[in-house]
Amino acid sequence: MGETYIQSLFAERLGGAMFGKETKIYKFEKIKRAKRAAMASHPGVPLIDLGVGEPDEMAFPGVVKKLQKEAEKPENRGYADNGIQEFKEAAARYLARVYGVKGIHPETEVLHGIGSKPVLAMLPSIFINPGDVTLMTVPGYPVMATHTRWYGGSVHALPLTEENGFLPDLDAVPADVRKKAKLLYLNYPNNPTGAGATRAFFEKVVRLAKENSIIVVQDAAYSALMYGSKPLSFLSVPGAKDVGVEIHSLSKAYNMTGWRLAFVAGNERVIAGYGTVKDNYDSGQFKAIQKAGVYALDHPEITDRIKAKYERRLRSLVATLNEMGFEARMPAGTFYLYVRMPKGVKGGRRFASAEEFSEYLITEQLISTVPWDDAGPYIRFSATFEANGRAGEKRVLAEFKKRMSGLQFEF
Numbered sequence: 218m219g220e221t222y223i224q225s226l227f228a229e230r231l232g233g234a235m236f237g238k239e240t241k242i243y244k245f246e247k248i249k250r251a252k253r254a255a256m257a258s259h260p261g262v263p264l265i266d267l268g269v270g271e272p273d274e275m276a277f278p279g280v281v282k283k284l285q286k287e288a289e290k291p292e293n294r295g296y297a298d299n300g301i302q303e304f305k306e307a308a309a310r311y312l313a314r315v316y317g318v319k320g321i322h323p324e325t326e327v328l329h330g331i332g333s334k335p336v337l338a339m340l341p342s343i344f345i346n347p348g349d350v351t352l353m354t355v356p357g358y359p360v361m362a363t364h365t366r367w368y369g370g371s372v373h374a375l376p377l378t379e380e381n382g383f384l385p386d387l388d389a390v391p392a393d394v395r396k397k398a399k400l401l402y403l404n405y406p407n408n409p410t411g412a413g414a415t416r417a418f419f420e421k422v423v424r425l426a427k428e429n430s431i432i433v434v435q436d437a438a439y440s441a442l443m444y445g446s447k448p449l450s451f452l453s454v455p456g457a458k459d460v461g462v463e464i465h466s467l468s469k470a471y472n473m474t475g476w477r478l479a480f481v482a483g484n485e486r487v488i489a490g491y492g493t494v495k496d497n498y499d500s501g502q503f504k505a506i507q508k509a510g511v512y513a514l515d516h517p518e519i520t521d522r523i524k525a526k527y528e529r530r531l532r533s534l535v536a537t538l539n540e541m542g543f544e545a546r547m548p549a550g551t552f553y554l555y556v557r558m559p560k561g562v563k564g565g566r567r568f569a570s571a572e573e574f575s576e577y578l579i580t581e582q583l584i585s586t587v588p589w590d591d592a593g594p595y596i597r598f599s600a601t602f603e604a605n606g607r608a609g610e611k612r613v614l615a616e617f618k619k620r621m622s623g624l625q626f627e628f
């Protein structure tokens with residue numbers, strides 16, 4: 218079928234009449250293609266997939282059982298609208314128990330989301346008018362940036378560099394940008410750098426937000442996965458509730474990515490705006506899933522068990538990479554390890570970008586990673602690779618070491 222008038226009707230935000238005709242191949246598509254090609258040219262050699270951004274295991278049995286039971290009850294069948302009270306109360310309890318955040322009012326300061334991604338997608342529609350600015354940490358999860366642009370706003374990047382502990386330098390934001398800025402996106406512990414925020418940093422954020430009338434959105438998708446220090450909530454800092462919200466997700470902390478459940482908590486006006494927008498997008502997550510979510514939030518020891526596995530795997534990856542000459546350090550949180558790429562391999566390939574290095578690893582050694590070139594060339598290894606039990610995990614890590622040892626890197 219030839220081109221119809223439909224092609225000419227696409228909104229400019231999606232590229233207008235050029236929609237779907239873009240020939241540039243994006244990073245993740247390139248990785249997928251390189252993966253397919255490498256597997257085809259090395260039949261029988263297993264891929265070591267360290268590029269995945271989601272848990273390798275199922276939700277815990279108690280959570281699954283709760284869903285089974287609740288799914289059978291007629292009272293759970295209908296629209297959930299802006300959520301059930303039990304889930305909001307469980308969210309407030311969870312914030313108090315895990316993060317020491319007291320005084321969150323379930324009625325006015327908490328709402329659920331069908332995962333944190335749609336919450337991030339909706340927030341710009343509450344505040345962004347054409348010409349407004351969203352401050353975004355880079356590299357990072359880009360959803361709020363995309364939607365800011367779709368509403369005619371613009372995005373000011375805050376680069377995360379090693380010298381700054383992967384925390385943004387807020388003082389470096391020019392005065393005219395600060396004036397136009399309405400939203401500040403933070404994500405700690407951070408994907409992809411694995412860095413954690415400090416209380417002092419969050420305190421500074423509250424101060425700057427107040428001085429410049431900016432709303433803070435702290436994406437806490439990985440917050441409960443902290444190694445060596447206690448999880449830190451932005452909402453535990455005095456004044457945080459006056460300037461912003463924090464979004465918590467059950468995806469990573471409870472192995473529930475496919476279930477789609479999150480909550481946003483904090484400033485009552487932001488929550489009210491989100492409620493209005495959300496009510497016009499969806500009719501709420503299935504009540505049985507929300508009730509299973511209540512069970513999960515009341516059992517944070519599940520996260521401790523998940524965390525122990527990632528910590529074990531990350532320590533092994535760090536040790537192997539350091540033996541190869543990388544400068545790998547145990548991340549403060551998340552399940553990611555973010556390391557600077559080597560310049561090349563001895564007597565051979567030079568790498569001009571992390572994307573090239575990542576492509577080399579997949580092509581030569583069938584090791585899949587995610588490259589980031591936004592603020593220096595780094596690659597991200599994820600501890601969520603699939604493995605058959607503890608013995609399987611050991612085998613994957615030993616195989617990773619064997620394949621990496623076959624390469625001699627130059628830094």
Ligand SMILES: Cc1ncc(COP(=O)(O)O)c(C=O)c1O
Pocket residue numbers: 270331332333334335358404408436438466467468474478479
């Ligand atoms: C930083 C960050 N925020 C949010 C999300 C989305 O999570 P959810 O499953 O809650 O939508 C992800 C998923 O990878 C993420 O990495």
